[in-house]
Amino acid sequence: MDKSLLIVESPAKAKTINKYLGKKYVVEASVGHIKNLPKSKLGVDVDHDYAPTFETIEGKEEIVEKLRDAASKAKEVYIATDPDREGEAIAADIAEEIAEKNNRIHRVLFHEITERGITEAMQHPRAIDDRLVASQRARRVMDRIVGYKVSPLVWKTFFYGLSAGRVQSVALRLICEREEEIRAFVSTEYWSIVGEFKTHTCDPFAAKLFKIAGKELITPSKENLTEMTHKGTQEKYTYIQNEAEAQKHIEDVKRQTFSIASVQKRETRRNPWPPFITSTMQQEASRKLYLSASRTMKLAQKLYEGIELGPEGSVGLITYMRTDSTRLSDDAVAAVREYIYNNYGKEYVPAKPHVYKKKKTSQDAHEAIRPTSVKYTPAFVKKYLDKDLFRLYELIWNRFVACQMEAALLETTTVIVEGGQYQFKATASQYKFRGFLQVYDDASDKDADRDADEAEMANKKLSESLAEGQSTQLISVISNRHETSPPPRYTESSLVKTLEALGIGRPSTYAMIVGTIIDRKYVEQQDRKLYALDLGLELNRMLTTHFSQIFNVRFTAKMEEELDTIASGKNDYKTVLDDFYLPFHESLEKVSKKAPAIKKSLQVETDEVCELCGKSMLIKWGRNGRFMACSGYPACKNTHPLPEDQEKLQHLAGLKCELCGGNMLVRSSKFGTFLGCSNYPKCTNTKPISMGIKCPKCKDGEVIERKTKRKRTFYGCSRYPGCDFASWDKPIDRQCDTCGSPYMVVKYSQKRGEYLKCPSCKAEIEKTEAPAVAMAG
Numbered sequence: 001m002d003k004s005l006l007i008v009e010s011p012a013k014a015k016t017i018n019k020y021l022g023k024k025y026v027v028e029a030s031v032g033h034i035k036n037l038p039k040s041k042l043g044v045d046v047d048h049d050y051a052p053t054f055e056t057i058e059g060k061e062e063i064v065e066k067l068r069d070a071a072s073k074a075k076e077v078y079i080a081t082d083p084d085r086e087g088e089a090i091a092a093d094i095a096e097e098i099a100e101k102n103n104r105i106h107r108v109l110f111h112e113i114t115e116r117g118i119t120e121a122m123q124h125p126r127a128i129d130d131r132l133v134a135s136q137r138a139r140r141v142m143d144r145i146v147g148y149k150v151s152p153l154v155w156k157t158f159f160y161g162l163s164a165g166r167v168q169s170v171a172l173r174l175i176c177e178r179e180e181e182i183r184a185f186v187s188t189e190y191w192s193i194v195g196e197f198k199t200h201t202c203d204p205f206a207a208k209l210f211k212i213a214g215k216e217l218i219t220p221s222k223e224n225l226t227e228m229t230h231k232g233t234q235e236k237y238t239y240i241q242n243e244a245e246a247q248k249h250i251e252d253v254k255r256q257t258f259s260i261a262s263v264q265k266r267e268t269r270r271n272p273w274p275p276f277i278t279s280t281m282q283q284e285a286s287r288k289l290y291l292s293a294s295r296t297m298k299l300a301q302k303l304y305e306g307i308e309l310g311p312e313g314s315v316g317l318i319t320y321m322r323t324d325s326t327r328l329s330d331d332a333v334a335a336v337r338e339y340i341y342n343n344y345g346k347e348y349v350p351a352k353p354h355v356y357k358k359k360k361t362s363q364d365a366h367e368a369i370r371p372t373s374v375k376y377t378p379a380f381v382k383k384y385l386d387k388d389l390f391r392l393y394e395l396i397w398n399r400f401v402a403c404q405m406e407a408a409l410l411e412t413t414t415v416i417v418e419g420g421q422y423q424f425k426a427t428a429s430q431y432k433f434r435g436f437l438q439v440y441d442d443a444s445d446k447d448a449d450r451d452a453d454e455a456e457m458a459n460k461k462l463s464e465s466l467a468e469g470q471s472t473q474l475i476s477v478i479s480n481r482h483e484t485s486p487p488p489r490y491t492e493s494s495l496v497k498t499l500e501a502l503g504i505g506r507p508s509t510y511a512m513i514v515g516t517i518i519d520r521k522y523v524e525q526q527d528r529k530l531y532a533l534d535l536g537l538e539l540n541r542m543l544t545t546h547f548s549q550i551f552n553v554r555f556t557a558k559m560e561e562e563l564d565t566i567a568s569g570k571n572d573y574k575t576v577l578d579d580f581y582l583p584f585h586e587s588l589e590k591v592s593k594k595a596p597a598i599k600k601s602l603q604v605e606t607d608e609v610c611e612l613c614g615k616s617m618l619i620k621w622g623r624n625g626r627f628m629a630c631s632g633y634p635a636c637k638n639t640h641p642l643p644e645d646q647e648k649l650q651h652l653a654g655l656k657c658e659l660c661g662g663n664m665l666v667r668s669s670k671f672g673t674f675l676g677c678s679n680y681p682k683c684t685n686t687k688p689i690s691m692g693i694k695c696p697k698c699k700d701g702e703v704i705e706r707k708t709k710r711k712r713t714f715y716g717c718s719r720y721p722g723c724d725f726a727s728w729d730k731p732i733d734r735q736c737d738t739c740g741s742p743y744m745v746v747k748y749s750q751k752r753g754e755y756l757k758c759p760s761c762k763a764e765i766e767k768t769e770a771p772a773v774a775m776a777g
Contacts, residue, residue, distance in 0.1 A: 005074035016306030016314040020115045035093040042148045050577045071098035083109035089136040112372045113316025135567035157599040169551045176540040179532035185486035188220045190239045191246035195477040202463030207424035246479040256419030258472040270408040272436035274326040274356040275368035278507035279500045286493035293511040299392045322507040323366040326356040339374040370400040402440035409433040413462045428462040489529040503557035546591040612638045659685045697725035738763040
């Protein structure tokens with residue numbers, strides 16, 4: 001009874017904490033949750049105040065018994081699970097299990113795993129917060145009800161194995177609605193004109209035509225065109241609609257005499273960004289480091305729990321990574337201001353520390369994400385971190401240091417050149433003082449987004465000699481064709497940003513959302529962009545049609561707010577769940593009765609006749625997508641791929657079974673498509689579907705499409721493990737003109753779309769230059 005027991009979630013965290021607490025404490029880990037709702041049933045009594053039934057997670061019995069035993073021998077018990085609602089619920093479950101062994105239980109919160117953070121937390125223990133626990137339980141129950149009640153309905157209408165979720169389905173809705181916007185988008189052609197000018201005192205500079213006869217040239221986006229039709233604005237704006245109109249203006253421009261109408265200088269301040277919260281860290285890690293939200297959170301968890309720093313042992317490098325607050329402690333601000341003064345100079349330290357506004361929905365339970373000590377600079381810790389850990393830590397460090405630095409001062413010079421009815425505008429910007437940009441600069445990100453006009457007009461500097469009234473010579477003038485662009489597809493980063501802005505989800509949930517809808521094959525990710533797949537579009541159509549009250553942005557955001565009111569004590573568990581469940585149950589009852597009709601509405605009748613029984617063939621949904629099946633099912637079980645899929649497999653026509661001589665047919669299973677003998681079940685011969693390309697490594701096997709354990713597609717040799725050829729990129733049967741490689745691979749970029757690249761010499765060609773070869777997959 002001389003020692004006290006401290007319980008944390010993670011063994012890695014336990015190791016770091018043990019170093020600071022000393023011999024008076026025993027530190028044990030629960031290894032995450034010890035209890036959960038049952039797997040095989042709902043586990044929520046909706047008729048009795050939504051009482052949940054929690055069971056010990058399979059495989060956690062030994063851990064629970066170990067904690068009970070350790071509690072029985074301890075002087076006091078301190079539960080230091082993560083300092084959020086999830087951690088509070090885990091603490092409540094642990095307390096329930098060990099209370100009969102030792103009821104001297106205290107809750108402590110470690111916002112950073114450092115000696116200071118641990119000492120401060122141990123000096124301020126408290127009781128478990130029942131309101132936080134109730135808020136987490138309500139969220140868990142709400143999600144369980146949606147999953148267990150709606151998912152079976154989805155199985156009945158589509159196929160077994162799909163799921164619907166309270167937040168995931170709204171995220172899917174956003175992606176699908178954006179996909180439909182893009183598909184419905186009709187681009188509008190417009191033209192811009194750029195001139196090159198000079199005076200007798202300055203070098204040539206570029207300027208873009210921005211006014212004709214007093215009307216400002218605009219991009220003819222849907223919003224701008226709507227604005228132009230409003231009374232009083234149609235005389236203010238215009239745009240050049242086609243090449244003939246552009247050429248007419250160019251010829252007229254050449255006849256004009258130009259002079260400088262005005263020169264204006266304007267100084268602006270660029271203030272630093274706030275320190276990271278969970279969502280902004282995920283967004284920036286995606287944008288700058290190309291890390292997924294889930295990968296970012298795993299790395300941040302390691303940085304929080306502790307990293308071995310040689311002689312210093314295990315050290316927590318960042319504060320808690322699930323937070324929606326930009327608040328910083330006074331000690332942290334004082335330390336970083338001193339660091340900035342010593343490393344960058346007095347002029348980089350603002351007169352007063354920057355304090356950032358908190359959002360209306362912010363719980364403000366923790367500080368922002370920041371380094372735990374300015375002692376641990378990126379240079380200091382680099383040799384102890386792997387590549388991705390270091391990149392994320394450096395990003396967090398730079399954002400934290402920059403947030404307390406002086407603003408940048410930008411001077412922008414704008415020159416208006418006028419001739420006849422035409423006005424051209426030239427701009428150039430220069431930083432007079434870079435301030436925080438010395439540490440955290442996003443110039444490279446913005447450069448990537450510049451269009452052709454901006455590239456041509458990239459005036460690094462405009463001559464100081466330019467003055468109003470100067471005569472100006474037109475050296476050259478060109479026109480550029482443009483088309484309006486559809487709204488951009490979501491990336492994981494922009495989706496998280498949108499969900500946060502709409503009040504949907506919380507810091508602990510963002511990382512799971514995209515992973516779930518990708519795993520279910522509702523969405524796919526190409527070049528970091530999220531594309532709604534046919535299955536996702538159909539499922540979204542079904543959910544939004546029949547559960548319009550539930551799977552919408554407003555209702556989901558309202559539920560998030562109500563869950564927060566449980567934690568604040570303004571509302572109670574049952575009232576919030578009533579507000580959710582009663583309209584949900586009403587919708588569910590109505591839709592359940594229509595399930596057979598909904599399923600039938602998803603089937604498409606075709607003119608094709610079943611070759612086995614003569615009945616018509618239907619297009620249905622299955623585990624591997626849409627396929628054709630006989631309407632005589634279950635009497636006739638004939639199925640085959642869609643006509644467009646069969647076309648992709650033409651290179652397989654005429655293949656014979658090497659065992660019995662029968663025809664090899666394309667068949668489907670839960671593992672995907674494959675070749676099976678037409679004499680099945682007498683002959684059970686099967687083969688993977690080849691892509692029609694000989695393996696470039698062994699020259700004997702053929703390239704086939706395969707899946708990793710996580711369902712990611714890759715391409716390998718049919719002779720595996722005899723041959724270990726593998727490629728993440730899809731091979732194409734096209735010889736490289738440069739080096740003679742027998743195949744090229746399909747690549748994708750935002751600007752070029754799909755193109756081909758040689759895996760050997762890295763030569764690139766447009767996909768249209770390749771002969772059309774139909775490939776499976």
